[in-house]
Amino acid sequence: SYVLTQPPSVSVAPGKTARITCGGNNIGSKSVHWYQHKSGQAPVLVIYYDGDRPSGIPERLSGSKSGNTATLTISRVEAGDEADYYCQVWDTSSDPYTVFGGGTQLTVL
Amino acid sequence: QMQLVESGGGVVQPGRSLRLSCAASGFTFRSHAMQWVRQAPGKGLEWVALISYDGSIKYYADSVKGRFTISRDSSKNTVYLEMNSLRAEDTAVYYCARGPPLGAVDYWGQGTLVTVSS
Numbered sequence: 016s017y018v019l020t021q022p023p024s025v026s027v028a029p030g031k032t033a034r035i036t037c038g039g040n041n042i043g044s045k046s047v048h049w050y051q052h053k054s055g056q057a058p059v060l061v062i063y064y065d066g067d068r069p070s071g072i073p074e075r076l077s078g079s080k081s082g083n084t085a086t087l088t089i090s091r092v093e094a095g096d097e098a099d100y101y102c103q104v105w106d107t108s109s110d111p112y113t114v115f116g117g118g119t120q121l122t123v124l
Numbered sequence: 125q126m127q128l129v130e131s132g133g134g135v136v137q138p139g140r141s142l143r144l145s146c147a148a149s150g151f152t153f154r155s156h157a158m159q160w161v162r163q164a165p166g167k168g169l170e171w172v173a174l175i176s177y178d179g180s181i182k183y184y185a186d187s188v189k190g191r192f193t194i195s196r197d198s199s200k201n202t203v204y205l206e207m208n209s210l211r212a213e214d215t216a217v218y219y220c221a222r223g224p225p226l227g228a229v230d231y232w233g234q235g236t237l238v239t240v241s242s
Contacts, residue, residue: 048228063228118168
């Protein structure tokens with residue numbers, strides 16, 4: 016089955032830039048979606064189809080892809096950005112199914 | 125506003141069954157595919173199942189295939205997850221979610237906790 020690999024944790028000081036990576040075989044051919052998940056709350060979609068932002072998501076959050084890696088970039092990090100972040104793709108090699116990365120815990124120092 | 129409200133979670137013994145429900149409001153339910161995603165304690169998100177907008181197509185994760193059944197009742201704006209032959213590893217918070225095949229989940233419920241334990 017398809018595997019997405021994320022770093023378990025990323026730490027960044029307020030006001031700096033955080034980059035959370037998501038690696039997968041041939042990920043360049045797949046659409047990547049990103050979610051923010053704060054403890055005790057419902058997950059929130061922050062980036063869809065690689066780099067589009069839903070309404071209400073600040074421009075500080077952006078998505079990109081290069082080679083076998085997708086990246087969620089959070090600029091001018093704020094304390095409120097502290098959360099777990101998950102990437103997601105669909106695999107259609109057989110019956111379609113979707114896979115989440117293992118998640119990255121973002122800590123704001 | 126849009127709402128997805130899960131119910132039906134609880135403590136159940138291994139091998140038994142449980143049915144989760146998700147009541148949707150604030151959008152045209154019959155126009156949207158619906159999904160279930162779970163999160164085991166201390167673990168990440170794991171997709172469980174998807175049902176198309178009209179109920180004609182269903183997809184399942186290998187880990188639940190043959191044990192879980194997703195269904196929907198558009199007259200009640202509700203999606204269900206029937207879980208049979210439950211195992212300890214099915215213990216998780218189960219989230220109801222809205223999203224199409226191959227697309228993103230654009231709205232999630234708050235989740236309901238299922239604990240499988242003797």
